[in-house]
Amino acid sequence: MIYPLGDFHFPDAASRLYPQAPERPWVLEIGFGDGRFWPHHAATFGAPPNYLGVELSGVSLLKAHRRLKNAGLDNAVLTKLPADVLLREVVPQAGLDGIIVNFPDPWPKAGHLEHRLLRVPFFQLAASRLKPGGAVLLTTDHDEYFDFACQAARDSGVMAVELTAPPPAALETKYALKWRDLGLAPQHARFTPTAHPDVPHGDIRPYPEDPDHVPHAILTLPPAFVPAVPGQPFEKRTVRGGGWTVILLDLYASLRRDGWVALAHVVEGELTQEVLIGITGREDGSHLVRLSKFGGPIITPGVKAAVGAVTDWLEEAGGQVTHRGY
Ligand SMILES: C[S@@+](CC[C@H](N)C(=O)[O-])C[C@H]1O[C@@H](n2cnc3c(N)ncnc32)[C@H](O)[C@@H]1O
Incomplete structure (x- = not known):
């Protein structure tokens, strides 16, 4: 289902977004592109976790929506928003089991580093929105951004960094295949919160009835x-x-x-x-x-x-x- 920002509650709850099975794990994918990761990954579970996907591109949103629908994944909520707005305002504190980021835009130019998603404030926000035992999973082919993100996670003071193999589904996305064709090998990190800081929600509410x-x-x-x-x-x-x-x-x-x-x-x-x-x-x-x-x-x-x-x-x-x- 596609949700505009105004259809969410601030913060929202798994019980409202996934009334069929709110007790399932809840996973957010940031920048899902054409949506290839989730059908592959969901198929590795007996019962697919509840899925929240956020993407900036409207064309990608529609492509991914079609793909998830065709795969029968009806416990998926997709939205077109900047990821940090969704994470800050919609996701409740300690709400998520996982945050997936596959091949984020690397913003390689020196003057553009502040556009990168995986910076210290992101890791602090993510640590506040993850349940104990949850993690951020990053897969990227961009070595410089990978090192930058690992350093930002350490600098945040709230994340442990573990370098591991990516989930197989992360090697099936559009960008994974693109970089594989060019001979580039992706790297993968698992960032696990060591603390759950209180990052408050903003002063934000839907259009009132009254x-x-x-x-x-x-x-x-x-x-x-x-x-x-x-x-x-x-x-x-x-x-x-x-x-x-x-x-x-x-x-x-x-x-x-x-x-x-x-x-x-x-x-x-x-x-x-x-x-x-x-x-x-x-x-x-x-x-x-x-x-x-x-x-x-x-x-x-x-x-x-x-x-x-x-x-x-x-x-x-x-x-x-x-x-x-x-
Ligand atoms: C390089 S593409 C990777 C797409 C997909 N994950 C894949 O592996 O094929 C990065 C995607 O992240 C999206 N994106 C970039 N910044 C974002 C943000 N702040 N919030 C949500 N999506 C974002 C872009 O629109 C783009 O679709």
């Missing part, structure tokens, strides 16, 4: 207020706060009622969301600024700040704010 809990504000705009001149380009605004950046990108007039919709780009670490914020006339003459449900946004500090940024902008244009609910 409209009073949707981030909003109420204000009174000046008479005959026009927020932007039609035909003129919208002047972008960027607002930065602790851990988030909000860019107000554009504004659209509603043809149906007295109001507008603002488009905002919200960046919080690896997580980016495009959200719509409505500005709608109310019967009493005031206006409601409220996050729209469109696109399934999740409520984060940055998304609340986006509602605040629209409100502040209207206030600067002469609006009188009577209520802030964000």
Whole structure:
């Protein structure tokens, strides 16, 4: 099953994601590509573990979904997200039995090392999300990244490093076959937590059922207020706060009622969301600024700040704010 971020709970539970057999081991694969690893690996178990797969590429997501479906693996949840967002916000503390990383992008250029997945913060997060006895399994053909990852695991202070043979299924992935054809031999490491640090979940929740809990504000705009001149380009605004950046990108007039919709780009670490914020006339003459449900946004500090940024902008244009609910 494919889950958008907004369909998860924060954090989620195996009992909700895999109601058929929540007691089975729970394994996360990061960057599953076209999904060849899991059908091979799952076939080595009597009952396949519950599978969570995370991938950045939408094309790979669809290919892997088809492959797992054809293999009859119905206890698999796939999602298109940056891995660290899933691990931090969705996976509960001590939730996983294993984390698999096969042939991660090596980011070989010197200035790009911060893009690598397997750095110290990743190992600390992984150690907090693994059960006692769980492990991160890395297979890669890239010797320099392999050494870098082993060193990062040691530097994290929470992982023991063991160099072993890869699981046979890791030698059947698309990239394993590609590098084998070029004569490159992969290396494999098993990283086992020696401590389980408390890495907290962020302040993040799904779009609320109750409209009073949707981030909003109420204000009174000046008479005959026009927020932007039609035909003129919208002047972008960027607002930065602790851990988030909000860019107000554009504004659209509603043809149906007295109001507008603002488009905002919200960046919080690896997580980016495009959200719509409505500005709608109310019967009493005031206006409601409220996050729209469109696109399934999740409520984060940055998304609340986006509602605040629209409100502040209207206030600067002469609006009188009577209520802030964000
Ligand atoms: C080199 S490919 C390997 C794919 C597959 N594991 C294999 O062995 O064939 C790396 C994959 O990781 C994915 N990826 C890179 N960074 C990621 C991240 N932060 N979160 C999730 N997936 C990521 C990429 O989209 C790509 O599909």
